[in-house]
Amino acid sequence: MNRTFPTAGAASIMSMALLAGGAHAAVTPEACESSAFQINQHPAAASFDARAVWLGKRLLKWPGADAGAVFKLYYAANGTITAPAGGKAGGASGFITLERFTGTVPAAAAARFKYLADGPVLQVRESDADDVRALLRQQLVLVQEDAQGSVRAATRIQVAGALDDLYAAAAGLDKLGASVAANRTAFTLWAPTAQQAAVCIYNGPAKPTGSVYQMRFDDKTGTWSVALPGDLSGKYYKYAVDVPVDGAGIVRNMVTDPYSVSLSADSKRSYIGRLDAPRLKPAGWDAAPAPQTVKNPTDMVVYELHVRDFSINDGSVPSEHRGKYLAFTDTGSKGMQHLAALARSGLTDVHLLPVYDIGSVPETGCAVPAPFGAADGLAQQALVKETAQADCFNWGYDPYHYNAPEGSYATDPARAEVRVLEFRKMVDSLHKAGLRVGMDVVYNHTFKAGQDGKSVLDRIVPGYYHRLDAKGAVEQSTCCDNTATENLMMGKLMIDSVTLWATEYKIDSFRFDLMGHQPRAVMEQLQQKVNAAAGRQVQLLGEGWNFGEVADGARFVQASQLSLNGSGIGTFNDRTRDAVRGGSAGDAGEALFKRQGWINGLVYDPNAHAGQVPAAELSRAADLVRAGLAGSIRSYPLQTYDGQVKTLESIDYNGQPAGYAAEPGEVVNYVENHDNQTLFDIGVFKLPAGTSSQERARVQVLGMAVDAFSQGIAYYHAGIDVLRSKSLDRNSFNSGDWFNRLDWSYRDNYFGTGLPPEADNGKDYALIKPLLANAAFKPAPGDIAWTRDAFRDLLAVRASSTLFRLPSAAEIRRRLRFFNTGAQQIPTVAAAYLDGRGYEGAAFNGVAYFINVDKIGHTVADPQAVGKRMRLHPVFTAAGVADKRATQARFDSATGSYEIPPRTAVVFVED
Template identity: 60%
Template sequence: MVIRKSTGAAVAACLLVSTAPARAAADLATCNTDGFQAVLSPAASAYDARAAWLDRRSLAWPGAAPDAIYRLYHSATSAIVARSGAPVRGADGGLALKPTPAAIPAAFAWLGKGPVLALNPQDEARMAALHKGQLVLVREDAQGNVLASTEVQSAGALDDLYAGAERVPDLGATPARRSTTFKLWAPTAGNVAVCTYDSGSGRARAVTPLRFDSATGVWSATLPANLDGKYYRYAVDVYANGSGIVRNLVTDPYAVSLTTDSRRAYIADLAAPRLKPAGWDHSRAPAKVLAQTDMSIYELHVRDFSVNDASVTAANRGKYTAFTERDSNGMRHLAALARAGLTDVHLLPVYDIGSVPEAHCDVPDAARLRGLPPDSDVQQQLVGLTRQTDCYNWGYDPYHYSAPEGSYSTDPADGARRIVELRQMVMALHGIGLRVGMDVVYNHTFLGGQAGKSVLDRIVPGYYHRLDATGAIERSTCCDNTATEHRMMGKLMTDSVELWTKHYRIDSFRFDLMGHQPRATMEALQRRVDAAAGRHVNLIGEGWNFGEVANGARFVQASQLALNGSGIGTFSDRGRDAVRGGGAGDAGRDMVARQGYVNGLSYDPNGSAAATRDDLLKAADLVRVGLAGSVRTYPLTTRDGTVRKLEELDYAGQPAGYASAPGETVNYVENHDNQTLYDLNALRLPLATATADRARVQMLAAAINAFSQGVAYFHAGFDILRSKSLDRNSFDSGDWFNRLDWTYRDNYFGTGLPPAADNGKDYALLRPLLANPALKPAPADIAFARDTFRDLLAIRAGSTLFRLRTADEIAERLRFYNTGPDQVATVIVGRLDGSGYAGAGYRSVLYLINVDKVAQKIAVPAEAGRSYRLHPVQDRAEAGDQRVREARYDKASGTFTVPARTAVVFVEGMSER
């Protein structure tokens, strides 16, 4: 047996004990070895897993092959050696397979063309047991010599053999009054035991073998004691390709909490009074969202929120508990947004993440950082010195999906503390009138395979991750892609979301790279969590279509074009790109040249590219697409004067309108990814643009987002001109490049060149911008943006006309003026009819968005004779944008005068209902 200690991604052999096939059950010595992996029977040879099981009885050979003899060899000790030109050695036996006329099913088309092979009926009953060892598929000649060999991907067989596991309701550790039950799905394991501990760091109290249920693939044991508040790990004996039969000491995929750095799982009854903050049972979310379109979301990172806030107690900075300090600058800011009309805070991942040390992390010398020039590269060098050991990461590196992250807790060693404190955070946000959403990342894990911080693959190797045709884990998402199309990975995701909904009262979820998941799984998840919550739980996500699953290659995806009609929202890049210009992947001169609708396209060129009036007209039409919720059926008078449905308009080769209902569209111009809008505008606006105008441009983008039908989504700090010093990817850039200033004195533009890994190639472009003091806003500019943003939220919240429920309502009630070839291309005019509409507030609402540097007059004869007045929010003395009161409406002619770079809302009368 080879003992291995796994540290990080590496697993290094350090002690040879035995290689005998017989293996003893796990014992206390096993339980007390941190980072433990034992090789019980080393692999004689490693193989590519090119073949794949289609179900329990048939498998696909990789690629075309001539007639031959096919045999499936098995070994309980991973001793198979299959070398070309020689007979197979080391197998316990072999099963004959016969080619069938069947074609590879569409769900497995990614394997390529090849023969489908079937087991003999008499061998089918043996397969569940044989999956616990090594299986090698061989093509042989008549003399039994190997022509080709491969291991076999197991997911298709396991999903068929153990379909009943989907209905097991209580995987994980479940404490009861006088007992504790442990259940782990590990159908290919030879043995499983549970190690239990009194604390997160002490020695094991016991090791208990689990029993195997052949119907479900679940191992279980019930101990005659309530172990609530104790800790545990599993010892799992399993075959892993390339390693052999290994014994992994591993945490639980269903862990509800952990000790420091996720070394042990925590046993907890999440309904126990000891885990409930005072008032938890009576605390409820504000009833602000009656339909998905009512959502106005502020995307916020837990650490960003308070780590730079001196008004927060030092011990709580960067922690869940910072949200409990209601009088802090940050909480006052959120409360003001809630009063203005914000409905939700969406937290970047708060499940357990793999990249941040939970107990001891390093912080760069802030005093030295502050003393450096604005265009220096030393800041990013100093941040880089602690990148692997600092407290910072966005958290898109999931380790345990259903346990709170410990680095945000005041005591990560205590499995209870992080549960209680996360609930305190939720209560605090609910208490100021905000619902709470979670950013969840079920599309990949931090690590896979037999790495030390891998969980799923160390329990059921090769099952939970999506493999390519060669057996390698797909990594199109960035990391080790999970396969939510497999029954038990889909179940893990659904069970996890249900837990967060039920036990933490999470109100909504944002799914990272949701297009990598099946639509059917997401719809089933929606039904489950709604039932568990007793209410509708709002689901939104990134519906991008790319990677190995693109265009339905493996299943019908939860992607933009495939989700319409589901009610699940996806982020829209249509309005985003039109408003700010370019695309998400812009680099080099494109970051400057690709101006957008609000930052100068054609009408305020920055000298880097020659944009035409037609480019501006195209952008204006796409802005209207976003304002109409990107619904497929809305009829728009386009730039050439023709009326077309939005689905007939082109956006990068796709229909611009893609949703069946506005709630399926999430409108945004900035989120955690890529540069902030202020930084993009530092690149795209002409250099001579005053900072006051830069603030106005930012609020024009905010107005478009606020007035758009669908869900409104904003990045934290967008309203105070947040800068990340031009960083295009701040996921691991530390506190320095991710700071927020709730005192409104600084937006942190010009605080050093951003980290070289993602930005270094553009330093020559970035350096002079950061060094230019004229690009840094004054506190007055930040205050203007802050107050104007709140006014826009209030306007949106004050009328359901900005939050219409259906595509038919949008077609009936939204009309655009100033369209077609003769339009004033820098002005958007939209009218919303409130007649007879519940919550409209007014008979009609008319908004005008002038992105130009000069005032514009727009004649709308159809609106002549109406009694329009400036919206009350904009007409009060303390309005954020004082310039709006210069706007005029001439009743006789229906002409509106709109000041430069201003969004104006006029209203007429009161609604009839």
Template identity: 60%
Template sequence: MRSTICRRAPLWAGRLLLGAACLLPAAVWADSACDGSQFQTVLRPQAASAVVEARAHWLDSRLIQWPGQGGAEPAGARYKLYHSAEAALLWQPGRAVVGADAVLDLEPSESALSPELAQRFKFIAGGVRLAVREADLPRLPALLKGQLLLVRETPAGELLAATALQIAGALDDRYAAAEDVADLGASPGKNQTGFKLWAPTAQKVSLCRYASDGGPAIAERAMRLDPASGIWSLTEPGDLSGQYYSYLVDVFVRGVGLVRNRVSDPYSVSLGADSRRSYVADLSAPALKPAGWDATPRPKALKAHTDMVIYELHLRDFSIGDQTVPPARRGKYAAFTESDSAGMKHLRALAAAGLTDVHLLPVFDFATVPETQCVTPQVPSAAPDSEAQQAAVMAVAERDCFNWGYDPFHYGAPEGSYASDAADGARRIVEFRQMVQALHRAGLRVGMDVVYNHTAASGQQQKSVLDRIVPGYYQRLDAAGVVERSTCCDNTATEHRMMAKLMVDTAERWTRHYKIDSFRFDLMAHQPRAAMERLQARVDAAAGRRVQLIGEGWNFGEIANGARFVQASQLSLNGSGIATFSDRGRDAARGGSAGDSGEALLRNTGWLNAEQPTAATADMIRVGLAGSLRDYPLTTWQGQTLPLESIAYGDQPAGYVSQPGEVVNYVDNHDNQTLFDINVFRLPRGTSREDRARVQLLGAALTAFSQGVAYYHAGIDLLRSKSLDRNSYDSGDWFNRLDWSYTDNGFAAGLPPKGDNGADYALLAPLLADPAIKPGPTEIAWMRDAFRDLLRIRASSVLLRLPDAAQIRHRLSFPGSGPQQNPALIAGLLDGRGLAGAGFERLVYLLNTGTTPAQLELPGEQGRPYRLHPVHLAAGAADKRIAAEARFEPASGRFEVPPRSAVVFVVR
């Protein structure tokens, strides 16, 4: 039952309020404590009627830093730490603190910090450093379990200033032993089942067990605390596999008081409906493995990171509109087991052409989609530029079955809305594995998009898990103790020992137990490089081979420029072997920047859509083609030969990686407008449907021919449109459609959702209403087949995916660059002599974005027996224009390239 929180009148105006200490007796829990809808009960409300900011940081078990506490320090001023196990502290400036059950005198400390602490807490500015006396250190565990107030007071005990404390440093130091514990969560065995939860600040933890997902509790058991690790544990007799459980955690929450939270397990391997209860399972149990699971091998290991060609796919998009999939399996894991479906045939065809990886947008348990009662919007038939479609979609957006899933709930468990029965914890596991097995059998490696930089919620919100178990630890806090939200949502603190452990442990679980082959990390730069390197070692060991890691290395927010740690960012990962997405080639190809709106959407400054691209833009395209390598030398349009790191990209170097395996090349992904849509804005309005497809193929060719990892958004090969939506994360199936029948690319499905696009409706509406823009089945089929030809060309030669920087410097050159260049024509020459896997002695690719044919003379290539690449000459080649119009004249060394074409010549 819930305790009543007393109303308290303010005693003084300002930030600190005070009233009667309305402490109530601890709530008496009935037999239904483990049941019901109430996920939180206040046992004892915090006595003070306002929340003091947490400006002081506990650096380790002994040291406390209070930055910029302010105010003149009178003679004899002293620092004290007040504690109350029952949140009974009362304070007011000029008066003595009351309600404490322990008071510690603190000593000023002048000692230098260790290098580790100095690095971790370098963002704290100035202030005073204090130390707990040696004799008081044994009291630390008890102190951390209750309310703490750090004060500066007069010799007479009158309060001058007060602050709460951020405790992560103390917990990391005091409970470091927890990092080595390998069996957090539920561990069923033949004769017993163990449960372990890290909750060092909890005053009490109990386990609730349930026979089924929806049934009443069958047991409530008190757990025992290990004082060395801060882990609460309990061993129950028997193998409890198939049961469900939750925890009751009694813990102090700043601003609330002493509360009892009923929570799921952060280490859940699976869950019941809507993730309310955790599921007990042994992932090695035969019952949780689909037939042939152990015998189905992973696809052959890649020789190099640069061999990756990735197709980024949202699980629901894949099959929700596929009429060849049984209705009950559409939008589910099980859709991938339909081997004769149109979608699986499409993926197999891509694999045969050279695709290596399918990267799934979040498939871990996320918070947004109702898992058992999601609804389907009834979208009306309306004009291409109507607002009616988006109105219908957004009316139920919070209750529909679609979301990208970038709102983590449980990092190590499969998402329930994709299972055939979200209430059955076993079905999530088995069906996820069936999906992986089906993709592996299709010859495709499986990658996961993971989101460790934030959680869906924090604090005492119902869908907050971590912060309701160890308040103030797992989330990154600002100077005042408020959760940072630079990522969009509630940031996590992977610089803290146990948050990093949760990330590493769950990534290892996906690798070991689900055979995941690679990972894409959302906003990876919000994590420390050191944590990512530990993760790399663990997943490699779990797989018995290299597991490729890629991620977003954007440098922004409270951790920017290494403010709190060495980041896993673009400029900080050199030599790590971990790859980041490069915006160099992307922005040069598309024009503008990812955040463009209003009239900026119409500025056709991209290499793909400019009426005449600039030489500076063409040079940035070459940066991408050279893998954004720091030390690759390029002769620029200004006539200088510079390493790419000396060429400016805004306020950053254009070249930023040490090895090609550390860069991911792309021209579109799930974020922002698709490539087709951005070119709807930027290509001349009269551009034909055929030429729109050709520009799309040129964009795909830039990725295919760039050194590094090739990354494609699913549907780029089908001219995919989201009806100009700039941010389709919650835009439903209607605006995120994929059509494997190759008849509709999604354009002109109505004005996209107003929230992110409404300000630009005046620009969008006439474009959506223009019937000349929307491609038909002919253009879609051409793009589909031409894209597969591109994959075949990339797969045919290691020259297009060289594994190391030295080879790229030695073998790749850009003829036609420099001051006299034609910016619309970009050529790359690759020397294959003496290179195993090259396939060709010479390879020249030419990319012409111009609307007229282009020529390039290479006197050094005179007399060589260049021929079109065999893929261009194959009977089934999609782009017939190349075989008909592309030419090489040996006498002059002159290449001729048709307009808006990507052509490859080779010497065998």
């Protein structure tokens, strides 16, 4: 084997050495003008699956039959290998013969690659071991040959195991991307399989030509780097990276930096800048503290909000700020007044849907359609669909650059520094309003992979950053191109990114999309590192769903509901959600009507579609609600509807434990978020059609009360308190402003504004159309205002006492006691007592709370309340209390009985 693999040396592109024996064209200033990538495809370039897997720097596995074959690893610097079945391998620069490995695969590698099918383990010979780094910078094809040298099978090799083993030192790098110090600007790019790399520097975001500087390769870390004299802040850059790409030969990719801190409009170029520069900070930024409202995770009361939704429909916001970061700085606007009122009542956090750089929204020149039509018309969704890929709206679960703010929310996306400054102004304003700021992050997939023009990671290290299936294709169980955070440098990118947002933008907490696709170990490492960097506790929350190629620990111990037990990381509680709303998130067709929930009529108020439902179903749902009220902790004992006392982990929820967490900070309680229909819209399906608008509002408040009274973290979707409707849209991620509007003037909830987009809702149009046409479902402004005020009262109740947010399972077991349980329970009433004696911040000796979801009032007795002096919570006796019906609740000390009005949530306190 030829072991002459020189690396690049001088900073000047003109003196660049040729790499790996390839005939590489030098990167010229003209090449820097390329907006995407250049393919120098060889006519003989062939495409291969990637079935084999590197287990480490010398070991490989071939999943499949052995049959005594000879295994050869062919390499070619120009990517021209061919290996036709039954023929001879050709187009290679050479090959090495691999040995069968008969030892024990190292434990870490065996565990990491446990999912691979059986097959021979192969080993690079000791004499060839030093060449593996150089081999990985060429096209490699592993060929199984018979004794005559004919090809039986050929495959590429998945590279992550080798790269992580060879370049483990890269995990300790402090600086990747562009960094500016005194009179010096450095660039560092991890690209261990690249044959050459250069950086193109531009004087502006759209200047046509750039200066080119060759980068030097570090054989220890796999990075390319160059340090240039001077502070280049305000300039822009891209990398030119030559990498082997299957089926294309050697490709020169002109690509932005995965560690970009900002970008030009539409992410065309990366920005050079110091985030500590005074001009990128609002006045007083460094000294301004975040609100100190959260001592324990369970103190969190979260409002999930989309930046554009917040203000695009708010006429009290200056037109140039609508849909932008700066709308949050207009403190006199109706939207900010709404948030400020929530903060005064007890809201602690606003969680922003994705605000990193996303790939699905044009940052300049996006369309703003103006739909119109009948309440049940098709015209609105047709126009939204027509402009969906060019309009200004998307939820943003389409990561393009993880470390840079999204440009469409900036007033001038063409200037990279503007989005940094305006993002910080948004955070600063929310902090000053008394609200901490959380951020929705999506490290489980990227917007694009492969050689797509909006792919970044895969065009720098092909085949590394994404999770691959048995043939080497990118897994897409998350919706899109799944990332592989189990791989060292993808895990590092996630950790570095979260740390940047927490330290440079003062983000207080993070909500991880599809967190179950991340390894628990990496999430715990992230928690430790971000806390240390920020000098404070940064709360991590996420979707702990268990599905896809990683399900049930197939590849690693996941950051999923059951696997995170004991980690302190919070996961969303689908048990309470489903019991309260009815059915499940995937329901469609008749199931949307038939599967009623605890608050909307299950058994006690059946709708016309419900049919005969066993009475036990209501009691079973009531027990699941009580489990949620107890924080869904595994160890809490509850008397269930069958008269038995069980720990919550022994109560069944669709084959899983109802109680799944070790501590309440690991549970996020919610009944509505951005996914699926809003709670109001679910009520349209499930409540009997004759339910009045006023009673629908009461049902909405009952759902919000379950969250308010539950132990754990309380999580609400923006607009739940104003009866938000999406005109029955089940998935409004790309439904435009029209189906995602909010009205902070409290006049309209936007129910009946047209049939929702056909792609996700069309199969149910026959069911949806008559509902939207029924004007009786639409709430009056008075119903909206009442719901708004009732929600604020619930927040005030939760904020009034630490008993509603106990920080440990031990305290919950000690202080929370349910009554009205067991076989004789009234299943439409949840009743509980919280013992406050000797507990800091309790404010009362005890608290009794009740949620009666029935259409009639009920009396429930607490034998331990006989002789006590219980009175209505001060919130419910205040002159401005929203729910006057709650003031009719009564307590009889002689019998320990409470009279609870219909469809009412109420609290009594013991002085």
